[in-house]
Every structure is written in C-alpha cells, then in structure tokens.
Amino acid sequence: MDAPLFGTIGGDISVSFEFFPPKSEKMETQLWDAITQLAPLDPAFVSVTYGAGGSTRERTHATVSRLVTETDLVPAAHLTCVGASKGEIDEIADQYWEAGVRHIVALRGDPPPASGGKFEPHPEGYASAADLVAGLKARHDFDISVAAYPEVHPEALSADADLDNLKRKIDAGATRAITQFFFSAGAYFRFLDKVLAAGITTPILPGIMPVTNFNAIRRMSGNTEIPSWLESMFAGLDERPGPRALVAAVAAADLCKRLYDGGVRDFHFYTLNRAEQTYAICQLLGLRPKETA
Template sequence: MDTPLPANLAVSFEFFPPKTEKMEQTLWQAVHKLAPLQPEFVSVTYGAGGTTRERTHATVCRLQKETGIQAAAHLTCVGATREEIDTIAKTYWDSGIRHIVALRGDPPTGVGTAYEPHPGGYAYAADLVAGLKRAADFEISVAAYPESHPQATSPADDLDNLKRKIDAGATRAITQFFFDVTAYLRFVERAAAAGITVPIVPGILPITNFTRAIEFAGSCGAAIPPWMADLFAGLDNDPETRQLVAATVAVEQCRQLHAEGIQNFHFYTLNRAELTVGICHMLGVRPRELATAPAPATAS
C-alpha cells in the first residue's frame, strides 16, 4: 500500500438517532471515538415521515454541545406543513444549529411507497431549501445520486432536480453511497456541465454486513460490482476478516477518488466507529496528537 494520503483531507460523519438505551450507548461510544478526528461536521438522520423528529433534535443538539463539532440536522418534507417545518427550523436556529441536510424524504410506510407531497407542506427538496433560506441563513446540504434516484424518470431529470436544489440555496451536495468510482466521476462531470459548482461530496459506506449493504443498495439504486460480491463471499460468519476486507475496499475507493482531486469524504457510520476510524487512519486522518507525534528514535 502507498503512503497515507495528505492529512488535509476533510471528513464528515453521519449518525442516526438511537431508539433504545443500548443503541444510545453504542452511538455515543462511536461519537467519542470519531470526534478526535475533527470532522468538518456530523449529521443526524430523520426517520421516514418525521418519525424520529424529537430524537433527531435531541441528538443533534447534544452532539454540538458536547463535542463542539458543527452538527447538522436532517429535515424532510414529509409529514408536516410549511408552518410546522418553519417552526422546527427556527427551533434549530435558536438552539445554535446552523447546518441542515434538506431532503424530500420517504413516506412513513417505506421507500417502496409512492411519494405524495403533504397538503400545505413543502412539496420537494428544492422547495424545502428555499423555505429554510427564508427562515434563517442556514448552511444547507442536499442529496445527490451518482447512479440516479430510483424514482427519477431519467438521469437528466435527476440532475435537473439537483440543479433546482442548488439554485434554491444549497451550498453542498452529499451523494448516496456508491461503489462504482467511475459512475461518481461521470456524474460530477455532468453536474459541472449543467452549471452546478458546489462541492459534490462522495458518500462512503463502510460495509459491516454485506447482505444488508445489498438491501441498502437495492432501495437507493446503487450498483454492487460483481468483484465486491466475490470479495465478501464466505465471510458471513467471519466478522474479523470481513472488517479487514471492508476497510480495504473503502480505503481503495477513497484513494481512487483522491487521485481524481477529491478532498472531502462523508462516511455513513451506521453508529459504529471501528471501521470508520480504521479507514480514516489509513487515509492519514488521525487525532492531532497522533498525526503530529514525532517518529520514534532509532538506536545508534
């Protein structure tokens, strides 16, 4: 393996709000292991239909207060009127949260259900972005899909939708996870040709469970390369080897992206720190005391 990448890489991490006391312990263990890596920001997801609204708010505010790292709250169009969403946004602003990840969102019944705008609500993510910018001067990130959103009528239509979100005031796009680096690079080229100039940050999913990753990929339109299935074959009952393979795959993906000039990476942590910490370490993103520690003396 080559030497570590430059330590000026910027990383960010995504968490989801815990449902149980045990899950809460797991989350904060992950937070305390990842915080020393000094991420640019951390984000907290929002359940379908706004089902985790209160837990998302509590987690975001605690993250920012206890770690000092900028915390971003996910907010969707689903399950609320414009007035209700504006009130939520104002509550975030008053709590010191300045960054929102604005998404259309999935219906409460699941991603396979047809989406219908809430009566009196923001219809789509571009509308939500515009509403948030009217509410306060938020930094706003939005979603991008290198292999197109599963419900998009065409790649061109999907790209037009991203352009509408940027034109409405978003300052960053974060991609759905992907494993095909070429697909991401082509998407970035197409976005630039369409006049999109904001950063399009690649979303990286460290694979803790390959079967689950296949399910995730099926729901969001991400392709699983055949070579990846071969790498994870036979490792269902061998978590140690699976983690080693997963870290190697993610590091190689990041190295390929960095070779193309990418400096920012967004990790979907699934509230687990081990893989992400290991991947970041191999990329040269380490706690400051490790990154600047002097080399051990050699015997004369």
C-alpha cells in the same frame, strides 16, 4: 522500492460523519462511543438522520441538541418534507436555529412504509427538497446540504431529470451536495463531469458506506451498482463479523484512495454509529487525531 498503496497520502483531507438517532439505551451508548472515538479526527460537520415520515423527529432533535451542548462538533440536522406541514417544519427549523444549529441536511425524505413506497406531498407541506431548501433559506441563513445520486435516484424519470432536480436544489440556496453511497470511483467522476457541464460548481461530497452487512447493502442500494468483485470479496463472511469488518474497511479505503488520486479531498462517511471502520479508513488516508491541549 515500491511505495505502499496508502503510503503517499499526506492526510490533506477533510471528513464529515453521519450518525442516526438511537432507539434504546444500548444504542445510545454505542452512538456516543462512536462520536467520542471519531471526534478527534476534527470532522467539518456531523449529521444526524431523520427517519421515514419524520419518525425519529424527537430523537434526532435530542441527539443534535446534545451535540451542541456537550461537544465542539458542528452538528447538521436532517430535515425532510414527509408527513409535516410547512408550519411544522418551520417550527422545527426555528427550534434548531435557537439551539445554535446552523447546518441542515434538507431532503425530500423516504415515504413511510404505509404509503406503499410512493411519495405524496403533505397537502400543506413542501412539495420537494428544492422547495424545502428555499423555505429554510427564507426562514434563516442556514448552511444547507442536499442529496445527490451518481447513479440516478430510483424514482427519477431520467438521469437528466435527476440532474435538473439537483440544480433546482442548488439554485434554491444549498451550499453542497452529499452523494448516495456508491462503489465505483468511475461512477462518481462521470457524475461530476455531468454536474459541471450543467453549470453546478458547488462541492459534491462523496458518500462512503463501509459494508457492515452485505445483504443490507443490497437492499438499500436502489440504483447503485454492486460490482461482482465486491460481492466476491464478501462471499462466505455473513457469519464472520470480524473478518467482514476488516474486508469492508479495506474495500472502502481502496475506493477513497481512487477518489483521492482523482483529486477528491472531502469525504462523507455513513458510519452506521460504528467508529472502527471509519477510523481505520481515515487512518489509511493519512488523517490523524487533532492535538488537544
């Protein structure tokens, strides 16, 4: 008898989750409901994003602080180079360290809309993510995650230049990289081959994005290829959120299964502050809630 597609997965995986800071009381409730539902899956860490130009700085800090004081989760605070001097960033890093935060996701960051989409370093700030990593490591012994792009950063001069930039971030002290979302397991594994050939041996966690809104994914994709079969799967579901969520969970779980079959055991989920799809995917991958006393 043929085994079901996910029937042979033993739950020997590790997961981490990304959330974004809420903008309203309603979004605050949704965020903490998602955290409460996903926490029993015992994530290695949970990250909290930082808006373009540092626009969510206070809300990010408030969310991370609450994670420290009210949960047993390991929070990872996003921190970017955009719109802040080295002194301001160092001060934020000190505040996180004093609050008990030991994990930072160090990013160059997206430029604010007023910049026309072009990154311009702050005249007294860090010029790149690699510089930010070095500055943070000099300040405190943070565990640092950085970004990686299996299908190349949209602003990179070339794939080789993008890989060189990743290597600079690792050499500056980063512990791991988390990838931009992708929809092809082949793209991830080809990227891993290049990473290893470049002498990078730190973990490269695949970033998994369940498709909650296909048009939004298309806008966010940058250089990420959206396969025609994926577009076909979501055709006609724009006004059907229930079926769309089910299809999204199945599509993401299928990608995770292909990664698992290739040896991947660590997965990072972009939750968009919604628990159901991510929880369902983890369930299919054999992960079960941690027993509590």
